[in-house]
Amino acid sequence: MLATAGSVPPGPEWALELKWDGMRALAYVEGLDPDNVVLVSRAGRRVSRSFPDVARALAAVAGERRVVLDGEIVVLSAPSAGAPARPSFNRLQLRMGVQKPSPQLVETASATFVAFDLLCCDDEPLLDLPYLERRARLERLGLDGHRGLVVSPVLEGLDAQTALEVAGSHGMEGIVAKRRDAPYRPGRSHAWVKTPLWRTTEAVIGGWAEGRGRHAGAVGAVLLGLPTPAGCLRYIGHVGTGLRDTERDQLHVQLADAETADSPFDGPVPEQRAARWTQPTLVAEARFRSWSDDGVLRHSSWRGLRLDRQPDDLPGGLPAADRGDAAPPGHRWHNSRG
Incomplete structure (x- = not known):
């Protein structure tokens, strides 16, 4: 049943x-x-x-x-x-x-x-x-x-x-x-x-991977991270689901303009070979079901840019899965149809 x-x-x-x-x-x-x-x-x-x-x-x-x-x-x-x-x-x-x-x-x-x-x-x-x-x-x-x-x-x-x-x-x-x-x-x-239950989190965009097929030449997925005390980003996953075509094109222009040769993440990311790095200035909001044991988003989707937020506004450290809290500061719970 x-x-x-x-x-x-x-x-x-x-x-x-x-x-x-x-x-x-x-x-x-x-x-x-x-x-x-x-x-x-x-x-x-x-x-x-x-x-x-x-x-x-x-x-x-x-x-x-x-x-x-x-x-x-x-x-x-x-x-x-x-x-x-x-x-x-x-x-x-x-x-x-x-x-x-x-x-x-x-x-x-x-x-x-x-x-x-x-x-x-x-x-x-x-x-x-x-x-x-x-x-x-x-x-x-x-x-x-x-x-x-x-x-x-x-x-x-x-x-x-x-x-x-x-x-x-x-x-x-x-x-x-x-x-x-x-x-x-x-x-x-x-x-x-x-x-x-759906959660939402705000995170910094540190890179992106180009799309394929009809999304070729646009953003396929963005790579997200949370600030660390050392000034880097701790990778928490990639998000591509939920991006509208207009958003993919706009993000491609913004991220390409801020492209950098060096990764802002504090270690390798799964998308390392296909990734293009960007200066970590844009904050995005993503929705997801849960954190994995190693602090990566599961079943994530795009909600949009947070132009009202700066990277320094975000809480650093580890997500709830690593700290044992119900949700980290700045992260919210939602229930949703489907």
Whole structure:
């Protein structure tokens, strides 16, 4: 069952859950033998071998029961002082596609299965039951409290804005609203509504890469950075999505006029070979979903130049992903359709 994108729907008929940054999976669990646990990705691939720790945890808790669970496989970030663990897609990628992960990899990037629905229990199909009843049956399985297993919490008693703020403060992707009376139906459904969180950041343009195809001769993407105490820029990613054709042409003129032979960044950037450097005088605003573990924007898009801002106005240092805050100073949270 897949959610439809939209704003958080109001009303008591909706239950609000957190949206996890992981890999969607169905778990078929039969008895105490981990070899009998089958994990299937959304694309229909068996991924059990990549996540033996999840298979062991599910088998240990299931006991003699036969269950089918819907959920998300996540890998948490390494916790540190002032930075609680949060779902880390970077660390999850260390496990994805690895058919026989080493014990060391399993230990250093241990996976967790976040269950949010129960589809079958002891050969009794539950798809036609309303969400509220399936949820109650799921909670009675006793998954919480076992290492590697979590039941996705329901944010009871919170309005939409507060729920989104809670999701943001915990480094989650957003909110999924589910109708309490809805059965489970495979495919895209308006009975589940996802509302991703979008953040915005202001950053300095330190370079650009030329476009290709119909954007040849214009700006394909700008390279963004945050000021450092040493007077350089710390690279935080490139942005090309969302640029209108007129903006690409205008930026090309502005950036080419300020072109320089030296990079303003404090180290190499992924686009090094194709990059053209510019004097770091222009401030841009970008929107994005989250920070990667190494402080780079994920799912970013262009919002526009901030002609009212100077590079010296921007806070330096590391983004929230590195400091453990909900968002760095000058960075804002948004919820958006889609």
